[in-house]
Amino acid sequence: MARTHLTADHHKRRVERLQEELDERALDTFLVFNSKNIFYLTGLSFIPTERPIVLIIHQGEVNFFVPSLEIDHVQHQVPFISQVFSYFEYPDESHPMYYLRDVLMKELKVTPTEVASEVAGAPGYWGYHGPKLEEVTGLKFELLPDIIMDMRVIKEPEEIELMRESSKWADRAHKYLQEFTEVGANEIDVAIRASAQGSADMVAELGEDYHPTGFSMFPAMAIYRGQIGPNSYFPHALSRGLVFNKGDTLVTGASSNVYGVHSELERTMFMGEPSGRQRELFEVMLAAQDAALEAAGPEASCADVDRAARKAFKDKDVFDLVRHHTGHGLGMEGHERPFLDIGSEDILKPGMIFSCEPGIYEKGLGGFRHSDTFLITDDGIEVMTMYPRDISQLIIE
Amino acid sequence: MARTHLTADHHKRRVERLQEELDERALDTFLVFNSKNIFYLTGLSFIPTERPIVLIIHQGEVNFFVPSLEIDHVQHQVPFISQVFSYFEYPDESHPMYYLRDVLMKELKVTPTEVASEVAGAPGYWGYHGPKLEEVTGLKFELLPDIIMDMRVIKEPEEIELMRESSKWADRAHKYLQEFTEVGANEIDVAIRASAQGSADMVAELGEDYHPTGFSMFPAMAIYRGQIGPNSYFPHALSRGLVFNKGDTLVTGASSNVYGVHSELERTMFMGEPSGRQRELFEVMLAAQDAALEAAGPEASCADVDRAARKAFKDKDVFDLVRHHTGHGLGMEGHERPFLDIGSEDILKPGMIFSCEPGIYEKGLGGFRHSDTFLITDDGIEVMTMYPRDISQLIIE
Numbered sequence: 001m002a003r004t005h006l007t008a009d010h011h012k013r014r015v016e017r018l019q020e021e022l023d024e025r026a027l028d029t030f031l032v033f034n035s036k037n038i039f040y041l042t043g044l045s046f047i048p049t050e051r052p053i054v055l056i057i058h059q060g061e062v063n064f065f066v067p068s069l070e071i072d073h074v075q076h077q078v079p080f081i082s083q084v085f086s087y088f089e090y091p092d093e094s095h096p097m098y099y100l101r102d103v104l105m106k107e108l109k110v111t112p113t114e115v116a117s118e119v120a121g122a123p124g125y126w127g128y129h130g131p132k133l134e135e136v137t138g139l140k141f142e143l144l145p146d147i148i149m150d151m152r153v154i155k156e157p158e159e160i161e162l163m164r165e166s167s168k169w170a171d172r173a174h175k176y177l178q179e180f181t182e183v184g185a186n187e188i189d190v191a192i193r194a195s196a197q198g199s200a201d202m203v204a205e206l207g208e209d210y211h212p213t214g215f216s217m218f219p220a221m222a223i224y225r226g227q228i229g230p231n232s233y234f235p236h237a238l239s240r241g242l243v244f245n246k247g248d249t250l251v252t253g254a255s256s257n258v259y260g261v262h263s264e265l266e267r268t269m270f271m272g273e274p275s276g277r278q279r280e281l282f283e284v285m286l287a288a289q290d291a292a293l294e295a296a297g298p299e300a301s302c303a304d305v306d307r308a309a310r311k312a313f314k315d316k317d318v319f320d321l322v323r324h325h326t327g328h329g330l331g332m333e334g335h336e337r338p339f340l341d342i343g344s345e346d347i348l349k350p351g352m353i354f355s356c357e358p359g360i361y362e363k364g365l366g367g368f369r370h371s372d373t374f375l376i377t378d379d380g381i382e383v384m385t386m387y388p389r390d391i392s393q394l395i396i397e
Numbered sequence: 398m399a400r401t402h403l404t405a406d407h408h409k410r411r412v413e414r415l416q417e418e419l420d421e422r423a424l425d426t427f428l429v430f431n432s433k434n435i436f437y438l439t440g441l442s443f444i445p446t447e448r449p450i451v452l453i454i455h456q457g458e459v460n461f462f463v464p465s466l467e468i469d470h471v472q473h474q475v476p477f478i479s480q481v482f483s484y485f486e487y488p489d490e491s492h493p494m495y496y497l498r499d500v501l502m503k504e505l506k507v508t509p510t511e512v513a514s515e516v517a518g519a520p521g522y523w524g525y526h527g528p529k530l531e532e533v534t535g536l537k538f539e540l541l542p543d544i545i546m547d548m549r550v551i552k553e554p555e556e557i558e559l560m561r562e563s564s565k566w567a568d569r570a571h572k573y574l575q576e577f578t579e580v581g582a583n584e585i586d587v588a589i590r591a592s593a594q595g596s597a598d599m600v601a602e603l604g605e606d607y608h609p610t611g612f613s614m615f616p617a618m619a620i621y622r623g624q625i626g627p628n629s630y631f632p633h634a635l636s637r638g639l640v641f642n643k644g645d646t647l648v649t650g651a652s653s654n655v656y657g658v659h660s661e662l663e664r665t666m667f668m669g670e671p672s673g674r675q676r677e678l679f680e681v682m683l684a685a686q687d688a689a690l691e692a693a694g695p696e697a698s699c700a701d702v703d704r705a706a707r708k709a710f711k712d713k714d715v716f717d718l719v720r721h722h723t724g725h726g727l728g729m730e731g732h733e734r735p736f737l738d739i740g741s742e743d744i745l746k747p748g749m750i751f752s753c754e755p756g757i758y759e760k761g762l763g764g765f766r767h768s769d770t771f772l773i774t775d776d777g778i779e780v781m782t783m784y785p786r787d788i789s790q791l792i793i794e
Contacts, residue, residue: 047633050732069632069720089722092740124542127726127734145521188600191614192593203585203638212635217588217620235466236444238609241600323466325486335447337524343489
């Protein structure tokens with residue numbers, strides 16, 4: 001049975017792990033504002049707006065501070081809450097931060113020397129304005145912006161299963177993308193059809209086990225993002241309704257959301273038999289990806305992996321076509337730390353997950369980049385992306 | 398002919414208006430980090446990542462500081478650039494902020510007492526870490542986080558046309574949503590089909606005029622977001638693959654992206670003939686929306702509009718079912734300032750655009766909320782949403 005979500009007990013253990021970190025720092029109270037970090041710790045998903053939502057870890061207990069429109073939604077989702085405190089609305093006649101002050105000082109009676117927060121004040125999102133925590137409380141908050149992100153860098157075994165499941169559905173959606181792509185079709189139409197079909201398969205197979213975690217409509221998606229023909233030269237092009245022509249180099253993107261975890265799959269494909277130059281640059285890219293994967297493993301550094309890809313490009317005299325490093329951490333964000341970059345001496349550890357996507361870009365011809373999701377294991381790596389990588393399987397006739 | 402985008406000249410005039418504001422403050426140089434603000438000023442759209450992208454307005458000229466993967470993409474999109482400065486990659490062996498320092502100090506030779514920025518340093522997005530501008534340059538930057546957002550509050554006539562076009566396509570996608578909804582169908586399937594059809598219509602009709610501005614796949618979308626039956630009680634529920642049943646109260650959401658401008662349309666609908674209580678709460682909600690629209694107009698305050706909706710709910714003794722204020726500004730974000738909230742004394746001005754969406758929520762039964770997009774005009778308001786509001790047209794048999 002595929003893993004499609006984490007249990008409430010799993011989330012509770014994450015809170016306990018955080019609490020151990022707080023204990024080591026002699027901290028009584030910690031405020032979490034980042035919506036993905038709140039989900040990571042508690043399983044609460046919500047639409048972030050200008051209305052602050054704060055997870056208050058206090059003496060090991062889970063409390064929330066939320067606007068009235070989320071009170072019942074929070075209680076409905078998180079079974080291990082101690083208390084839900086609320087304010088009616090933002091901006092309202094009295095600013096929510098003053099209610100938060102009263103919660104901290106009068107209800108929870110926090111210890112003034114033992115308070116910490118991810119940020120100095122609620123972020124200025126969607127028009128939010130507000131005072132810093134220190135201004136409203138008079139307390140000095142220790143700022144720990146990275147404490148939860150640091151926990152998230154090493155994936156737990158259950159999270160790795162989620163990533164494996166995500167890779168499966170990215171592959172599925174991409175299969176449809178390749179199948180639906182034909183000369184004369186519009187990239188947006190093809191992407192929507194492929195994502196709709198991949199998502200339908202996913203929802204049908206997972207059924208009751210499908211857990212939404214955000215605002216995204218497609219559980220699985222496969223798209224082109226404008227990287228079609230000469231426009232694929234732009235590594236971060238944007239979908240613009242381009243039409244496929246014979247001879248085009250294509251660069252794709254696919255992912256799926258399994259309980260907030262997102263894999264990454266990208267492929268370089270060709271509309272019809274590739275030219276000599278297309279084939280040449282494809283094979284150079286593939287060799288660089290192989291070299292990077294070869295260099296990766298526990299105790300290698302992030303820089304080692306990037307250096308291996310760079311060397312492969314330099315060996316073939318195409319380093320001038322390189323526009324970015326080899327990859328990035330994967331998990332709940334589009335990109336995460338650490339980065340497979342020549343400037344990062346971070347050491348690869350079992351449980352880290354990355355994209356491997358060295359790319360080259362030739363003006364007029366296009367972009368050449370595969371991206372595969374891979375895991376650092378105890379004795380090497382596991383490539384989670386199963387999609388074919390060879391040119392023979394990526395030519396659309 | 399519908400307006401589907403703004404011209405480069407239009408963007409240049411926005412830069413000139415910003416420059417006038419900077420001149421008034423005797424500022425020589427201003428750094429813009431917010432991707433929507435960069436688009437607003439220059440028409441440059443890109444995928445924000447951990448790699449900082451900075452628009453540098455310097456002595457009235459437009460300069461960019463970008464990673465190598467965006468150099469050509471920037472030049473391809475913005476015709477009135479003075480210079481594009483770049484760094485290879487983030488994190489790289491030397492942090493991009495040191496390259497930015499050299500650009501400011503050595504290339505542009507900024508005047509130390511005349512520099513300002515939206516933020517103290519690049520935001521910590523997708524794993525980015527970096528020093529503050531002041532740390533790397535030694536300069537004191539005046540922080541102007543709101544200067545562009547303040548420009549964006551009053552919509553220009555051309556922007557109002559974009560919003561009118563966005564409303565048209567939100568209506569279209571919603572029409573399909575209503576048409577495809579039936580007992581036994583899955584909300585995600587219906588939302589994807591409606592959004593795909595609405596988007597296909599939009600891309601087909603706009604053709605070459607369709608301008609992508611971001612990463613979103615659906616030019617037009619209409620969804621349920623989980624507000625189906627008893628679950629519609631949660632004002633900000635999330636899509637969870639619910640199935641429609643007879644008797645359900647539904648709350649929808651629709652929008653479309655026209656050159657980065659997003660309208661808002663939401664409707665309360667019923668699966669079959671509504672019960673007495675459903676009908677009662679629907680009519681109370683509708684009366685509150687009417688009261689709010691009636692109260693809105695130039696020189697009314699935001700609070701006046703919210704007060705009118707509150708009064709309508711209180712008159713019918715259902716204020717205990719209210720969970721949020723009456724609306725929010727609309728433009729390029731999901732929500733924008735100002736808010737139609739009892740706590741906001743902001744005055745409504747011609748050119749402001751808002752959602753009007755007073756709502757009530759009864760546990761076990763569901764949510765009752767329409768949202769319409771409306772414009773403040775010289776002598777009143779213009780409701781841009783054309784979708785039917787009456788219960789007779791919102792019952793799905």
